[in-house]
Amino acid sequence: MTIPIEYYLILSGFxxxxxxxxxxxxRNAIVVFMSIELMLNSADLTFVAFSSYLGNSIGQVFVxxxxxxxxxxxxxxxxxxxxxxxxxxxxxxxxINILKW
Amino acid sequence: MIEQYIPVxxxxxxAVIFAVATVVMSKLMGPQxxxxxxxxxxxxxxxxxxxxxxxxxxxxxxxxxxxxxxxxEVIFVYPWAVQFKKLxxxxxxxxxxxxxxxxxxxxxGFLYVYxxxxxxxx
Amino acid sequence: xxxxxxxxxxxxxxxxxxxxxxxxxIVVADLIITKKKxxxxxxxxxxxxxxxxxxxxxxxxxxxxxxxxxxxxxLTVDSxxxxxxxLVLTASFFVFLFSFSSNEINExxxxxxEYYALLFGMILGMFFMISASDLILVYVSMELVSxxxxxxxxITKQSLRNSEASLKYLIYGAVSSGIMLFGxxxxxxxxxxxxxxxxxxxxxxxxTNRVILLLAGLLVFTGIGYKISAAPFHFWTPDVYEGAPIxxxxxxxVASKSAGFVLLIRFIKVAFIQNSLNGYWQxxxxxxxxxxxxxxxxxxxxxxxxxxxxxDNLKRMLAYSSxxxxxxxxxxxxVLSNQGLIAILIYFAIYLFMNLGxxxxxxxxxxxxxxxxxxxxxxxGYASPFLGVSFAIFLVSLTGLPPTAGFIGxxxxxIALVDAKMFLxxxxxxxxxxxxxxxxxxxxxxxxxxxxxxxxxELKVSFPNAVVLLMLVxxxxxxxxxxxxxxxxxxxxxxVLGF
Numbered sequence: 001m002t003i004p005i006e007y008y009l010i011l012s013g014f015x016x017x018x019x020x021x022x023x024x025x026x027r028n029a030i031v032v033f034m035s036i037e038l039m040l041n042s043a044d045l046t047f048v049a050f051s052s053y054l055g056n057s058i059g060q061v062f063v064x065x066x067x068x069x070x071x072x073x074x075x076x077x078x079x080x081x082x083x084x085x086x087x088x089x090x091x092x093x094x095x096i097n098i099l100k101w
Numbered sequence: 102m103i104e105q106y107i108p109v110x111x112x113x114x115x116a117v118i119f120a121v122a123t124v125v126m127s128k129l130m131g132p133q134x135x136x137x138x139x140x141x142x143x144x145x146x147x148x149x150x151x152x153x154x155x156x157x158x159x160x161x162x163x164x165x166x167x168x169x170x171x172x173x174e175v176i177f178v179y180p181w182a183v184q185f186k187k188l189x190x191x192x193x194x195x196x197x198x199x200x201x202x203x204x205x206x207x208x209x210g211f212l213y214v215y216x217x218x219x220x221x222x223x
Numbered sequence: 224x225x226x227x228x229x230x231x232x233x234x235x236x237x238x239x240x241x242x243x244x245x246x247x248x249i250v251v252a253d254l255i256i257t258k259k260k261x262x263x264x265x266x267x268x269x270x271x272x273x274x275x276x277x278x279x280x281x282x283x284x285x286x287x288x289x290x291x292x293x294x295x296x297x298l299t300v301d302s303x304x305x306x307x308x309x310l311v312l313t314a315s316f317f318v319f320l321f322s323f324s325s326n327e328i329n330e331x332x333x334x335x336x337e338y339y340a341l342l343f344g345m346i347l348g349m350f351f352m353i354s355a356s357d358l359i360l361v362y363v364s365m366e367l368v369s370x371x372x373x374x375x376x377x378i379t380k381q382s383l384r385n386s387e388a389s390l391k392y393l394i395y396g397a398v399s400s401g402i403m404l405f406g407x408x409x410x411x412x413x414x415x416x417x418x419x420x421x422x423x424x425x426x427x428x429x430x431t432n433r434v435i436l437l438l439a440g441l442l443v444f445t446g447i448g449y450k451i452s453a454a455p456f457h458f459w460t461p462d463v464y465e466g467a468p469i470x471x472x473x474x475x476x477v478a479s480k481s482a483g484f485v486l487l488i489r490f491i492k493v494a495f496i497q498n499s500l501n502g503y504w505q506x507x508x509x510x511x512x513x514x515x516x517x518x519x520x521x522x523x524x525x526x527x528x529x530x531x532x533x534x535d536n537l538k539r540m541l542a543y544s545s546x547x548x549x550x551x552x553x554x555x556x557x558v559l560s561n562q563g564l565i566a567i568l569i570y571f572a573i574y575l576f577m578n579l580g581x582x583x584x585x586x587x588x589x590x591x592x593x594x595x596x597x598x599x600x601x602x603x604g605y606a607s608p609f610l611g612v613s614f615a616i617f618l619v620s621l622t623g624l625p626p627t628a629g630f631i632g633x634x635x636x637x638i639a640l641v642d643a644k645m646f647l648x649x650x651x652x653x654x655x656x657x658x659x660x661x662x663x664x665x666x667x668x669x670x671x672x673x674x675x676x677x678x679x680x681e682l683k684v685s686f687p688n689a690v691v692l693l694m695l696v697x698x699x700x701x702x703x704x705x706x707x708x709x710x711x712x713x714x715x716x717x718x719v720l721g722f
Contacts, residue, residue, distance in 0.1 A: 009412075016405055019401065020398075020402075023394075024553070029390065032394060033397075034373075036397045036398060039398070039402070039405065040401050040404060042405065043401065043404040043405045043407070044408075045410045045412075046405070046408035046409070046412065047411060049412075050408070050411055050415075050581040053412075053539055054415045055414075056415060058359075058411070058415075058416065059408075059411055061291055061359065061368050062358075062359050062362075062407075062408075062411070062417065065362070065363050066362070067405060069363060069366045071690070072366070072370055073366065073370060073397055076370050076373055076374060076393065077393055077397065078349075079374070080373060080374070080377060080386065080389045080390050080393050081390065083377060083386040083389065084383075084386045084387065084389075084390050085531035086627055087382075087383040088383060088386075088387075093390075093394070095492055096387050096390060096391075101553045
């Protein structure tokens with residue numbers, strides 16, 4: 001009795017789309033970051049699902065690396081957001097607009 | 102397979118009904134005499150200070166950031182620790198030192214942060 | 224994989240080991256040295272020269288590293304990889320030399336250790352990107368490059384421009400790498416492997432799901448396209464190039480782009496190839512890469528050139544021009560033949576000198592006048608004729624006019640296109656070059672034909688900077704006339720392991 005692979009894929013597809021929509025519509029840099037994490041996690045879910053479906057462990061190894069990279073990305077992201085906040089006193093990405101066209 | 106989950110569903114349904122029912126019932130049956138004292142934010146009987154969505158000090162994010170990095174590196178130690186006995190019998194002591202190299206490099210980063218004053222709160 | 228294979232593979236990654244060691248040394252030295260931070264410049268230079276020595280011996284290598292069997296591995300060491308590693312190292316050598324006299328870097332001297340440590344992280348990531356043949360390594364090394372460059376784009380965080388560039392770079396980069404990762408996960412699902420060679424083997428069987436493979440291929444291409452700033456994924460380029468310190472801009476425009484291209488070449492040539500006929504690659508019918516590359520290259524070069532026409536900031540103009548150049552190289556890629564590959568290699572070698580040179584001149588002038596706006600450059604060609612003339616040479620070369628090297632680069636792409644009977648693309652490329660003539664010449668008009676307002680500005684090039692500038696000008700001129708050695712060198716360096 002196992003859950004079919006399609007269920008995982010549908011769930012991860014939804015998670016991915018939620019992430020993409022979040023990135024495109026949200027205006028707070030931290031929330032944008034959370035959406036990006038959601039995208040990475042959906043890819044992780046796909047990896048783990050396929051990994052157990054195909055019976056090989058490469059996918060799970062990949063997930064380890066993705067998790068570390070995601071943590072590093074979150075740390076760098078937070079650092080940069082702090083730097084922006086110190087200069088501009090806001091993290092709203094609509095107001096961060098001195099560079100354009 | 103789905104039959105095995107029936108008790109769980111029953112519990113969930115009962116919980117939802119109970120929660121909704123108590124809220125609705127008290128709204129319907131209880132007396133409603135609001136005043137400004139009752140409407141104000143409840144803060145353990147003390148006078149509320151500031152709004153609820155207060156900004157967190159930016160230093161908190163610095164510490165959080167460093168925590169994430171050093172916390173998650175441990176992810177590579179887990180598989181190593183689980184397999185250590187087997188690998189040790191196959192390869193010998195070098196499996197221990199290879200992890201040590203990783204940890205030393207990690208500690209170097211920690212030292213760097215410390216020296217640069219990353220952990221100072223003020 | 225057993226540990227013994229790991230140790231056996233160490234000789235193949237000597238340059239990477241040197242780079243990693245240099246990174247650690249710089250971090251430690253930054254902690255120890257408190258007064259004379261200038262020493263770090265020399266440590267960094269020594270590091271890349273040592274790495275360069277070991278790259279030289281890789282030109283004759285052809286092997287898989289970190290592999291348990293003979294026909295696949297995590298890393299491939301081959302002559303194409305060595306060529307691009309040499310390219311990245313040359314670019315970083317020049318960028319390190321630029322850093323000596325960059326005002327932006329010297330003003331934040333206390334961060335010199337971080338600056339070099341991150342640059343080394345970036346070079347290390349690029350090296351792994353260049354030789355990666357496993358999607359795990361592709362992803363991790365790409366992130367190493369990206370994470371270092373996000374921070375480097377905002378390293379002098381006093382100015383808002385810097386941190387804004389950094390934030391934009393980060394958001395675009397993180398999104399595109401997330402999309403790429405999802406694509407990789409689908410590829411893993413279809414094939415059950417992350418090794419490019421194994422993926423190729425499995426994709427050859429007829430029962431692969433083409434729709435999902437197309438989707439996965441496009442998703443992965445998003446990540447790569449972002450790195451080479453191809454058209455629909457280029458939005459970050461102008462903002463980041465304008466906001467970042469100019470040394471970093473120069474480095475991103477050359478090194479980061481070349482590493483991205485190697486990834487693209489490997490991804491298409493290893494994972495999707497069926498066989499090679501007379502130097503033309505027959506790809507698996509699953510994904511129509513030729514059309515994708517063709518459309519994107521036209522889009523990229525046209526968009527880059529036309530957007531560059533309106534720019535008043537030189538860094539921003541050079542950013543759009545670098546997008547256009549990526550378009551030319553994508554055109555050579557779309558030929559999908561060995562000849563196209565040779566053209567890419569030649570173009571990159573030339574692009575390195577002319578683009579770095581243009582950025583160096585902009586840096587020297589803006590060090591003095593504190594601005595990169597084109598109106599502030601009026602009449603400066605006469606303030607220092609040496610700077611003015613070399614800037615003119617770089618811009619003529621970027622346009623692709625003889626007798627400079629840029630012409631040779633464009634010529635070889637053109638020949639490859641005509642040989643493959645892709646006439647439409649070659650005509651569009653020529654038209655694009657004509658458009659680019661306008662905005663490059665506009666800079667020269669400001670430099671030489673406009674009168675400077677106010678008091679004349681003293682522009683003196685110090686002796687070391689003059690030497691660096693000559694090191695960039697001479698190749699641009701010499702390669703324009705005597706290019707046979709470069710062509711031969713490129714022809715000998717296109718072997719991609721396995722096919």
